[in-house]
Amino acid sequence: xxxQEIFIEHVRVKDLYDFAMKIIDRAKPGxxxxxxxxxxxxxxxxxxxxxxxxxxxxxxxGDELVGYFGIMAVMLQTGMDLSKLYWFTTWxxxxxxxxxxxxxxxxxAALDLDQDYLIVGSYPARRVCDKFGFHRLDPLExxxxxxxxxxxxxxxxxxxxxxxxxxHLIGVKLNFPTLNKPVENIFDRVFTPLFKxxxxxxxxxxxxxxxxxxxxxxxxxxxxxxxxxxLNSNRIAFYRSPQIINWMLEYPWNLQPGQSRTEAMDxxxxxxxxxxxxxxxxxxxxxxxxxxxxxxxQIEGRWVLKTLDHDFSDPEYESxxxxxxxxxxxxxxxxxxxxxxxxxxPIESSLIGRLILGTxxxxxxxxxxxxxxxxxxxxxxxxxxxxxxxxxxx
Numbered sequence: 001x002x003x004q005e006i007f008i009e010h011v012r013v014k015d016l017y018d019f020a021m022k023i024i025d026r027a028k029p030g031x032x033x034x035x036x037x038x039x040x041x042x043x044x045x046x047x048x049x050x051x052x053x054x055x056x057x058x059x060x061x062g063d064e065l066v067g068y069f070g071i072m073a074v075m076l077q078t079g080m081d082l083s084k085l086y087w088f089t090t091w092x093x094x095x096x097x098x099x100x101x102x103x104x105x106x107x108x109a110a111l112d113l114d115q116d117y118l119i120v121g122s123y124p125a126r127r128v129c130d131k132f133g134f135h136r137l138d139p140l141e142x143x144x145x146x147x148x149x150x151x152x153x154x155x156x157x158x159x160x161x162x163x164x165x166x167x168h169l170i171g172v173k174l175n176f177p178t179l180n181k182p183v184e185n186i187f188d189r190v191f192t193p194l195f196k197x198x199x200x201x202x203x204x205x206x207x208x209x210x211x212x213x214x215x216x217x218x219x220x221x222x223x224x225x226x227x228x229x230x231l232n233s234n235r236i237a238f239y240r241s242p243q244i245i246n247w248m249l250e251y252p253w254n255l256q257p258g259q260s261r262t263e264a265m266d267x268x269x270x271x272x273x274x275x276x277x278x279x280x281x282x283x284x285x286x287x288x289x290x291x292x293x294x295x296x297x298q299i300e301g302r303w304v305l306k307t308l309d310h311d312f313s314d315p316e317y318e319s320x321x322x323x324x325x326x327x328x329x330x331x332x333x334x335x336x337x338x339x340x341x342x343x344x345x346p347i348e349s350s351l352i353g354r355l356i357l358g359t360x361x362x363x364x365x366x367x368x369x370x371x372x373x374x375x376x377x378x379x380x381x382x383x384x385x386x387x388x389x390x391x392x393x394x
Contacts, residue, residue: 066097
């Protein structure tokens, strides 16, 4: 096998689902696969994709599948104009293929398609992209509201941290992950439930201050609050039409345990997540004002509520996003809310707000096919949103 030639197959949108089912039908538990059934189905339904678009690159060494690379069509808005470009959604090499340059071969095969590309990748992926001449956009910052912040005050953790710093001063470096993690987990399970109800109520009261009552209604598909959603002469950003949002709602990439055929197979990216659910809520004042999209699931043992897309006929209704998110978080007893920076303003000036409110960054990279392509002309001026990339699906 080490001497066998590497071959890369181009799987087009029109063939993707049949290709996926052929691989999955013959795979055994633990086998390496390049795509899940639900993701393959969703990709074939992408309103922005054409039948002949390449949606997946698959690397083989001999007859064995050793890597894959997913590609998703999206739209870039520059003023009133829309142009097509592509996100990298998956990129992985099997354990048998590591160290043989397969990841780079897959990247080169994608670049040879001569398209505008973007990626939100891990640190190792970013390093490879840097070697291929990708540009880095300014990082997207977003807020994290952590209702389990009390675990940071675990006395054992504080003691170990102080001991580590003290030893570091005399040149001794020690880590205590084996002891610290279980103690932190026990402390979290015992004390976080005692503080969470208070934090929910306190933050919700603060976020609701000065707002008039509204109602919400859960729906399966959204309708726009504005006829020309997001289109204006000054905006340079990724465009998500109501059609795209409804596609996401109808064809989620993740399923709950027991629902995915590929759950027991070796698929590097997530196809199953405990409690995974997407909520589309219509918002009403005296009449219909717009919608908000949320996603909830368990990630690394913690319940996370992601505040995704929204659209309102009146921009002032953005003030309701945080209280609606908090109400849903309280109902579902989530541990963490991820939300846009500007939406967290009502709580960031208080003491408790500063304790539970943190910031994270997401790094985007792009590779225009030319300096004169839509992405080449505009990448330095793109306004990023929390919902960009494949975040809503994953």
